[in-house]
Amino acid sequence: MQFDLSEVRTGVITRAKGCPLRGDERDPWGLISNAGLAGLMVPRAFGGLGQGVFETALAVEEMAAGGIGAALADVVHRQAVLGGRLIAQCGCANLQALVLPGFCSGQVRICLAMDAPDPTQRAPHFGVYVENDALHGHVAAPKGLADATHLLIPARDLAIFGLAGQDSTLYLVSIARAGIISEYGLRFDGVQVGDDDRLGERGQGWRVLRRGLGLNQIVTTAALLGAGRVAMTLGKTGAETFADPSDPLQASLQAPLARHWAGLEAARVLLHKAAWLADRHRPWLAEANAARLIAGESAVALAEHAIPLVGPEATRLWRDARATQFSAVSHTTVMRCIAGQTLDLPRPVAARR
Numbered sequence: 001m002q003f004d005l006s007e008v009r010t011g012v013i014t015r016a017k018g019c020p021l022r023g024d025e026r027d028p029w030g031l032i033s034n035a036g037l038a039g040l041m042v043p044r045a046f047g048g049l050g051q052g053v054f055e056t057a058l059a060v061e062e063m064a065a066g067g068i069g070a071a072l073a074d075v076v077h078r079q080a081v082l083g084g085r086l087i088a089q090c091g092c093a094n095l096q097a098l099v100l101p102g103f104c105s106g107q108v109r110i111c112l113a114m115d116a117p118d119p120t121q122r123a124p125h126f127g128v129y130v131e132n133d134a135l136h137g138h139v140a141a142p143k144g145l146a147d148a149t150h151l152l153i154p155a156r157d158l159a160i161f162g163l164a165g166q167d168s169t170l171y172l173v174s175i176a177r178a179g180i181i182s183e184y185g186l187r188f189d190g191v192q193v194g195d196d197d198r199l200g201e202r203g204q205g206w207r208v209l210r211r212g213l214g215l216n217q218i219v220t221t222a223a224l225l226g227a228g229r230v231a232m233t234l235g236k237t238g239a240e241t242f243a244d245p246s247d248p249l250q251a252s253l254q255a256p257l258a259r260h261w262a263g264l265e266a267a268r269v270l271l272h273k274a275a276w277l278a279d280r281h282r283p284w285l286a287e288a289n290a291a292r293l294i295a296g297e298s299a300v301a302l303a304e305h306a307i308p309l310v311g312p313e314a315t316r317l318w319r320d321a322r323a324t325q326f327s328a329v330s331h332t333t334v335m336r337c338i339a340g341q342t343l344d345l346p347r348p349v350a351a352r353r
Helices: 007-017 028-034 053-090 093-105 205-214 216-242 249-279 285-310 312-324 331-342
Strands: 110-112 128-130 134-139 150-157 168-174 186-192
Touching (some): 028 053, 053 150, 053 249, 134 150, 150 205, 216 285
Parallel strands (some): 110 150
16 A cells, blocks of 8 residues: 555645535535546546546545535535446446436436435335336435436346345436426336346346445545544634633643544544555455544544634534434444454344344
């Protein structure tokens, strides 16, 4: 693993710095597209930059450090990872040629049409099923639906559902296709699909989708690092404003900054290792979980420290960073994964219910 950044990676950081997101933008993905970063993980043949997970983590941290903080993670994961990366890796040639150029230019936007997972259930629930090459079913209105042009739809395949190792099929369809009704969420009434709409093999939809869902750990951690940097700057400004260097109060203002600076640096090293491993198709989840845990705690603590010093701006950073600890992959879930999968500890009785 190289700690010196290559010229390409330095260029990605420079481009990301040219797209500072303060957090008050209505359409952050539009600004990212205008900066030429939408196709970061899309091959050059389709107008993308052809970069990997490592470069994406660098770009996300730099953009988040512009002020938007942890709120950036969701939109980047939904578009760049579940959109561009999955299509480039698992879509057929016709689908790639049809969708990816528009995706890189910002004209195509992706939305995951799937109900939020039930944390009490080990298997995912799919509100949509496919029968005789037609989609039927209903899902709650997903995030990003208002701006979406295409829907990423995991659907139970009734022809093979229940067979060992086969659970669903993943499709990408235009939101304008006949049979898609935006009414109390999204309803699918005989939406015709074919092989050109499919991502991956039939019956392997959940496995394909998990490739993208898992990378949420890396994207979120990168955004938390950016949020931590912003909160650190606010905390330093507050310390310099509210206390003279000779004031004993300076010690209490500086100690949290020093402690959590160390946390951010440790999380960054773990994140870069996880991204490096992911690009080489090697196990990376343990490092990503550890990075997410440390980055989340440090970003929240730094923002909380800055709130009485600078007020509303730090409050927004704290809110968004804290929200990541209660997301689908919560703080508790991360610790449970480290305990069970990394340390090989027995699963607590309460978690089995």
